[in-house]
Amino acid sequence: MTTPSPTRRYPSLRRTEAETRAAALTVDAVEVELDLTAPDAATFGSRTTLRFSSRAPETFVDFRGEELTEATLNGRPVPPERWQAGRLALDGLAAENTLVVAGRMAYSSDGEGLHRHVDPADGATYLYAMSFLDAAPRWFACFDQPDLKARYRFAVTAPPEWTVLGNGPSEPAGPGRWTLVPPEPLSTYFVTLVAGPYASVTAEHDGIELGFHVRASLRRELEAEAPDLVEVTARSFDFYHRLFGVRYPFGEYHQAFVPDFNAGAMENPGCVTFRDSFVYRGRATDAERAGRASVIAHEMAHQWFGDLVTMRWWDDLWLNESFAEYMGHRCCTDATRYPVWTEFGIRRKNWGAVADQAPSTHPVAGTGAVDAAAALQDFDGISYAKGAAVLRQLVAYLGDDVFVAGLRTYFTRHAFGNAEFAELIACWTDAGAVDLEAWAAAWLRTAGMDTLDVAPAATGAVVTVTGPDGGPSPRPHALTVAGVDAAGAVTPLVDLVLRGDAAPIAVPDGTVLVVPDGTDATWARVRFGADGWSDVAAVLPTVEDEAVLVVVHNAVRDAVRDATLDPAVALDLVTASLAGVQPEVLVTVVLGATSALAGPYSPVAERPERLARLHALALAVVDSSPAGSDRQLAGFRQAVASSADVDRLRAWAAGHDLPPGLALDSELTWTVVERLVELTGDDAVLDRTLAQDSSSSAAVHAARARAARPTAAAKEEAWRLLTQPSEVSAYEVYATAEGFFRAGQEELTAPYVERYFAEIGATAEFRRGWALGRVAGLAFPHLAADARTVALAERALAGDLPDPVRREVVDGLDLLRRAVASLERFAG
Known part of the structure; x- marks a missing residue:
């Protein structure tokens, strides 16, 4: 039987369809045979055998191939006309069933399905599979939804000189043949395969075999980065084992840095895929390596949040992403040499703030995703950054002991299965949490940002909070109010839980600026009172406290977007203060954000002058930085991007007149x-x-x-x-x-x-x-x-x-x- 795919337009799986199929089926085993021996062809062969039990007479299987060459159910052919729009309709199901589906599948060039990349450096072909969100049927037949987990077995035929990796140990089965058997059940969306002449570095930690893989043309760069990659991976494993009390359950742990990858990384159990730009071709700063470390720790957290216990439907994707985001930053800061909460505040929280104030905002939990395609739109700054910030608030609310105890119960109670938000709440309640439903309703089931502000009062000042609509907020904000004096010194004034209205605070003499969230602990927009921006201008050039700098610069960006702060004034604030800011991540992000003040927030006629000011600021950062420092490099990159001096750019491109301590590499060139x-x-x-x-x-x-x-x-x-x-x-x-x-x-x-x-x-x-x-x-x-x-x-x-x-x-x-x-x- 050979028939072409009748359409390339596929319906997205609806939640109601997933619930019906999950109630009817139990998938016991999936065996996938792949023929990759002609990787330069347009298609490859895929044959899947699914063994499943059914409590209903009919269902459908997902298959998005180019051709369907075989389909049998319990030994009987399935009529080819039942394959429509990427689904193969099945009827006459027995209590126990064996379904075989085979066909020709298309290699992709869009980073989904089985992606093929030909490296222009040496002409070698590299493959990797990305099954998220609904891309698994593009390379094998499956019941594609997160709550139909199954045990998998892969048989792969490929060029004999290749490396073949997947969710389980790769065992040679003859020349050009490999067998992979993941040790535990998997959801379809994190099934993967990595195949090609990859270069590898291997290590071992705590009984876990570690592998790091990249295209052969990046072998030297991988070997240079390997010590840091191994160290971060090992320390992250130690941290999660201590914290969760549950060992990593998926056997080997491979990290493949693959080309053309759309996301930062994907948490496939046992074989995490990353974008290969994390294997640096040029000089990387400590802040960039810290960012990579947080991604490594984030994906490892997913081995528990998402892989060990998986959301039942995409509506609870925060059970994956918010937790991995929070845990990744916590792990890096506590267990590695890379503290990353400043990066989280200045980069990730701003990303989330933009999303949470957009018309497309949604709650952290219970996003209402009616189908898989709608869920994809909610993989945004809310599900990641806001969710992680809210979890920091939850830890303050519950206490860390209750928070961690509830997670340990969650992992053991639902191991290798699926769970919903209510089941996690039950685990925290069993651990001693009180009134968690009310907290969750306020923080997790509502959308939009509160606003924290200050106003003068007889006692010194009043800190206020208003909801997204300008009215009272139901959210309790656990925060530290701080004061900043004329010399830029920061003093904590009071720790409080602000519940929906206002709190008077005493303000010492000499305080110029009151910062409502002085440690960047909550999720809210921040303002500084009626005369706030003049107060900010008075102290910002001398502030060194990183949390206060994060809060202030985020407030500047937010107020510009809100049309309550003149972009010209914002440019003055940044210009007067940034040359003295030391942390490279702050310099990089604030300089980059300032470019908007010379772009969409500037009249067209004024853009060249504002860009020249940004260029001068970047050069001031370069001049005030030690030669060869990360801060100097960050300033130079922005100086290049904002330069209008063609002659100077030509000199730099030739390696001339560079700042002392800087040298061109391929990326800087x-x-x-x-x-x-x-x-x-x-x-x-x-x-x-x-x-x-x-x-x-x-x-x-x-x-x-x-x-x-x-x-x-x-x-x-x-x-x-x-x-x-x-x-x-x-x-x-x-x-x-x-x-x-x-x-x-x-x-x-x-x-x-x-x-x-x-x-x-x-x-x-x-x-x-x-x-x-x-x-x-x-x-x-x-x-x-x-x-x-x-x-x-x-x-x-x-x-x-x-x-x-x-x-x-x-x-x-x-x-x-x-x-x-x-x-x-x-x-x-």
Whole structure:
């Protein structure tokens, strides 16, 4: 039997369908046979045998192949016409069933299903499987939902010189043949395979075999990074074993750094996949390594949160992501040499704050995802950063002993199964939590951000809290109020739990600024009273306390977005203070965020002058940093990105006139070349750099640079890549979207603003999943901040847009409206 797939448009699994199928089926075993012996072909062979029991006469199995070549149920052929829209309908089910489904599956280039990457450095082919969220049926037949776990067995045939990895130990079964048997049941969404001529470093810790894998062209870089990777991995295992009281249950632990990966990483049990940019080709700062460490610890936390105990439906995805986010930062800070709560505050919390104030905001828990596609839209800053911040509040509310005891009960009670939010609450209640339902209702089942503010009072000051709608808030905020004096010294004033109204506090003489959340402990917008910004300006240049710096700079960004702080004043605040800030992560994030003040929050005519101020600030950071320091490198990167001096950029690109202690490596070279090409359109320098660096990373840099060239022909070429099908890798398409709309090119790109809203929805004809939404988000014309663009976005939303594109346009429009409101108020 051979029949082509009747359609490429697949329905998303609805929650009601998943509940019906879960009530009817128990999946005992899944055996997958893969033929990867022709990795340069368009398709590969996949044959799946599913053994399951049924309590209903009919169901369906998910299969999104190119061809269906075999389908038998209990030895009887399944009519091929029952394969429609990625589902194979089954009837006549017995109590015990054996289903065989075989076909030809397409290799992907979008980072989902079985992704294929040909490394331009050496022409070698690399594969990895990404089964999240509903991509598993793109490489094997399955009952694709999180609560139908099964035991798996893989038989893989591939070129004999390859490495083959998966969720269980890889055992040779003859030349070019491997068998993999994961030790415990798995949900479909974290089943994986990694195959190709990968380079590897192995180690062992506490009886656990560790493996680190990367493309052969990055072997040297992996070997250089391996000591840090091993140390972070080992210390994280020790931390989680101590804290949870449950040992890692999935056998070996491989970490594969793979090309074109959409997310930061994926928590596949026993074989975590990461984007390979974490294996640094150039110099990396301690803050960047800290960020990598937090991702490693985050994915390891998932081995318990998500893999050992899995959410029953995507509605409870916070049981995965919020906990992994919180635990990853806690683990890094407590167990490794990388304290990362400052990074969490300045980078991750701001990401979550933007999401929580957007029209698409949603509760942390119980997101109401009616289908898997809707759930994908909620993998955002709320599920990660807000959820983690709320968990910090929960620890303060419960006490750490009760918090951890409840988690230990949860892991043992629901091991290798599925659970819901109510079952976790029950475990905490058994551990001694009181009135947790009320706390959860206030924090986890509501959306939006409260606002903390201060006002003068006879006793000194009053700290107030209001809800997202401006009324009383039901959320209890456990926080520390701090005072800052004229010399920048920070003094804790009082620890309190603010419950919905206001709290008077005593303020010592000499206090200039009262910070309502002085340790960055809660989840709320922060303001500083009627004269707050002048008070901030008076003390910010001398403040060294990292938590206060995080709170203040987040408040500045939020107030600019809220059109309550003039972007010009915000630029003055940052310019007057940042050159004295020492932590590199703060310098990097604040400098990067300041670029918006020279972009969408600036009148077009004023953008060059503001960019020049940003450039001068970046150079001041370079000049005030020790030679060779991470801080110097952070300042230099931003100095390059904001430079308008072509001659200086050409000198830097040639390695001349660099600040003392800095040397060009491949990545820093591309940073300079990208900006130079953006200003000049110089294809010659682009071609020379590509001739010296043939890596896939170079191809991505080159794609971004080509899209940024200031010519009509370059923009049209880039636009075709964004809006028409091609064989270009997803990363190169993303880079093209990033490079398209650039400050200083507003007149050149003006025709494409209307074209974006007219054409971006049609990209769903050839893109899907993550890539569909990501390209739409990256290409959104934020720089065209005016009423016309708002009207175009509103008109597009009134029409028919695919859900991933609609979400990006909704969120993009929200930010656009904020920029327009700011311009109307402060530049009108």
